[in-house]
Amino acid sequence: xxxxxxxxxxxxxxxxxxxxxxxxxxxxxxxxxxxxxxxxxxxxxxxxxxxxxxxxxxxxxxxxxxxxxxxxxxxxxxxxxxxxxxxxxxxxxxxxxxxxxxxxxxxxxxxxxxxxxxxxxxxxxxxxxxxxxxxxxxxxxxxxxxxxxxxxxxxxxxxxxxxxxxxxxxxxxxxxxxxxxxxxxxxxxxxxxxxxxxxxxxxxxxxxxxxxxxxxxxxxxxxxxxxxxxxxxxxxxxxxxxxxxxxxxxxxxxxxxxxxxxxxxxxxxxxxxxxxxxxxxxxxxxxxxxxxxxxxxxxxxxxxxxxxxxxxxxxxxxxxxxxxxxxxxxxxx
Ligand code: ACO
Numbered sequence: 001x002x003x004x005x006x007x008x009x010x011x012x013x014x015x016x017x018x019x020x021x022x023x024x025x026x027x028x029x030x031x032x033x034x035x036x037x038x039x040x041x042x043x044x045x046x047x048x049x050x051x052x053x054x055x056x057x058x059x060x061x062x063x064x065x066x067x068x069x070x071x072x073x074x075x076x077x078x079x080x081x082x083x084x085x086x087x088x089x090x091x092x093x094x095x096x097x098x099x100x101x102x103x104x105x106x107x108x109x110x111x112x113x114x115x116x117x118x119x120x121x122x123x124x125x126x127x128x129x130x131x132x133x134x135x136x137x138x139x140x141x142x143x144x145x146x147x148x149x150x151x152x153x154x155x156x157x158x159x160x161x162x163x164x165x166x167x168x169x170x171x172x173x174x175x176x177x178x179x180x181x182x183x184x185x186x187x188x189x190x191x192x193x194x195x196x197x198x199x200x201x202x203x204x205x206x207x208x209x210x211x212x213x214x215x216x217x218x219x220x221x222x223x224x225x226x227x228x229x230x231x232x233x234x235x236x237x238x239x240x241x242x243x244x245x246x247x248x249x250x251x252x253x254x255x256x257x258x259x260x261x262x263x264x265x266x267x268x269x270x271x272x273x274x275x276x277x278x279x280x281x282x283x284x285x286x287x288x289x290x291x292x293x294x295x296x297x298x299x300x301x302x303x304x305x306x307x308x309x310x311x312x313x314x315x316x317x318x319x320x321x322x323x324x325x326x327x328x329x330x331x332x333x
Pocket of ligand 1: 049225
């Protein structure tokens with residue numbers, strides 16, 4: 001009996017190249033002053049501790065609609081039709097539904113009828129996890145054209161009376177189209193430490209059923225900010241060094257370090273620990289806050305559309321977040 005594994009182009013020489021990017025943020029701007037009217041905080045506190053000036057909050061978009069719009073823009077940028085997609089991975093920790101998954105909703109919205117679609121849950125590292133997963137599929141020759149999306153609508157998981165968290169987050173989505181080619185994603189690494197998961201958590205629903213008589217309730221984001229800070233400034237440089245060492249790449253060859261936007265002080269500390277100038281660590285946290293799985297693809301899309309990326313440029317993308325999880329990828333543009 002002939003077994004068809006659908007191996008179209010397998011081999012060590014095949015990886016995936018990002019051939020287009022797109023992003024979407026809601027129109028509604030919420031400034032620090034707006035939040036100071038809600039909780040006991042100030043523009044000065046938020047700016048000096050985080051670098052955030054304002055964020056976008058979804059009024060009615062939801063996660064999947066933001067993701068679908070980012071996807072349409074990425075497809076247009078790549079010059080790829082939706083029905084050419086074979087795989088859609090959506091990194092999100094705030095899907096609109098438990099099921100259908102967000103990637104299936106995007107598939108329906110953009111008409112990508114030939115794609116298999118599912119979500120990846122790795123909080124703010126989700127986009128890097130999706131990128132690594134796609135790379136493995138492309139290397140194995142299973143698929144040739146994929147769409148990855150990082151999309152989060154954390155405003156619906158935020159306790160708007162908790163000043164310790166509500167000032168940090170924003171909503172948005174970013175996407176990238178990836179095609180099997182011989183250069184592009186050079187190497188990627190991922191890591192997890194479930195034992196420390198409780199420093200950054202959000203319960204999807206409390207346990208409640210007819211036997212225990214408890215009413216299920218939705219949870220809100222909980223964060224031990226200082227623990228997350230310590231984890232990030234240690235783990236991010238570590239995984240960046242790992243991805244460079246394992247690919248035999250000198251750090252000075254890297255043009256930009258596109259890091260998860262959680263706090264400008266974390267970005268500064270990572271640059272310092274890597275011995276790299278801060279100009280190589282672009283930031284847009286001032287305008288959008290922390291959009292979780294969306295920060296890296298939104299920033300990448302901005303760099304792309306600003307014409308700052310040239311063919312052959314080496315970039316490191318790196319994320320960290322709930323799980324705890326972390327991931328880094330070295331790519332050639
Ligand atoms: N406005 C005013 N005061 C505040 C606010 C606020 N919004 N939030 C906290 N404070 C107060 C605290 O109550 C505390 O007051 P106290 O000294 O009277 O008890 C004081 O400010 C200091 O609080 P800390 O938590 O120690 O402040 P810190 O300097 O650590 O900054 C921050 C807090 C910004 C959250 C920082 O710890 C941080 O950035 N951590 C990393 C968090 C992060 O990266 N989060 C993203 C999660 S990962 C992901 O992306 C999902």
